[in-house]
Amino acid sequence: MRRLIKIPLISELPLAINLRMDFGDKSKVMEVLNRAFAGSVVDKRIAAAAIREFEGILEDLYTRPPQWEMVTMKREEVDKMREIIKYQDKKIKDITERVNRMSHGDQPEHPLPTDKDREDTNRRLYLADSFRDIYDKEWRAALRELTSIYRWRPQEAVYALMRVIRNACDLCINIAEDQLDKLLLGMEEAMVDPINGGNGGKMKNLFKDHMNVYSDGMKIAEKYAVQYRNDRAEIAVPAVLELFMESKLKMIIDPVKLKRDLKAYITKVVELVWLMTSLHPPMRLYWQLQTERVNTDFFDFYDRKGDFVNQTVWPAVFMHNTGKMIYKGQTVAM
Known part of the structure; x- marks a missing residue:
């Protein structure tokens, strides 16, 4: 053609x-x-x-x-x-x-309905824009702080800032899955046992006897639970950020030594990663691992060009796991 x-x-x-x-x-x-x-x-x-x-x-x-x-x-x-x-x-x-x-093939053959939903698409594009702004502002400020005040080498600083994103993704994906399960189970328990729903451990036996009811009900519950979480995801940001500081930050830097610009960067990253992850289906942040061949369709070079990845500086952003790319990432080549 x-x-x-x-x-x-x-x-x-x-x-x-x-x-x-x-x-x-x-x-x-x-x-x-x-x-x-x-x-x-x-x-x-x-x-x-x-x-x-x-x-x-x-x-x-x-x-x-x-x-x-x-x-x-x-x-x-x-x-x-x-x-x-x-x-x-x-x-x-x-x-x-x-x-x-x-036409490189980064779009799905059968796009998910969210690709055609204008309101949902606009939300995803807005979050992608906000995430890109972090790279232009908070990321650069945090990099200067790490190299000038902490006296880290630039390569170490870049690696640490990317680790914040990767750890935030791991945490937010787990929280989002558990949260949706709790929402679904809570809705279904309240319907199956409106008097004692969620209390006394009686639900397991009821579900064993009525698995077909449970299965059908979960499908209906999921539709409303997903919409509810999309509308209310922002209120969970403080709790997600607190958990990140307690469980993930110490693997990157001593929380006691945390200064203003790095803290501002972590706060913005965790917030945006959570909002992108809590969508259904979640948006996708994609990074390459060291020694992989550089995918120039998804990444620009941060400083020098090369064939293989030394480290990812900033992830590429996709509409969702099988959706089109919104923004390219940055990578340091070997």
């Missing part, structure tokens, strides 16, 4: 010119120019062929006197046309790269 590209109007180009050339009715150049003036879609192959044809004509103009019955152009107009061709060629390459990235 041919890929189509949009040729911008001549008025949109940086150096618009007026030219009169008798290329002939079947000329590729004339075909592209006619469509460009109309703002139409042009096949990439035709556009590339037209560019090559026009470059050949321009080369003739520089090597032999122009035939005035064929062309009426000044030398400076030829130079301007070269600039337009360069501009157009770059635009074609940029569009082609974007199309290739979109």
Whole structure:
């Protein structure tokens, strides 16, 4: 299947010119120019062929006197046309790269319903934007603090900041799974035993006798539990942050030595990771492990280029586990 590209109007180009050339009715150049003036879609192959044809004509103009019955152009107009061709060629390459990235296979063959739900999608994009802002602000401030006040080497500091994200993901995934189980079980217990639901340990025997009721009820309960948690996830942030400080932080740094910028970074990371994880299905943060081949579809290089990962600096963000990528991550190459 041919890929189509949009040729911008001549008025949109940086150096618009007026030219009169008798290329002939079947000329590729004339075909592209006619469509460009109309703002139409042009096949990439035709556009590339037209560019090559026009470059050949321009080369003739520089090597032999122009035939005035064929062309009426000044030398400076030829130079301007070269600039337009360069501009157009770059635009074609940029569009082609974007199309290739979109069709690389990072979207699911059968997208989950959340991909089509505008409200849910907007929420995910908002959280992804907020998470990216952490990298631009709190991450950089925490990195400066670790290297200047703590006297850590830059590589150690980058590694520690990424460990905060990885540990936050592990913690939040476990909490989110347990929380949803508790919500579902609580709703179902209250329905099966409205008098003593959740008390006295009587539910196990009831569920053994009525497993079909329990199973069907859980499916209904899940729908409402998921929506309830999506709407109320923010209120759990303080408890999740407290648990992170108590159980995860000591593996990264001594909590007693925690200073302002690093604390602000940890607080923002845990909050956003929790909000992304508590969605259903959860958003995905993806990082590569050391010695893996760098996936340039999902990561940009933090400083130097290379074939293999030294360490992930910032994770790539996906709509969900089988959804499209929202933002690329950063990686340090070997």
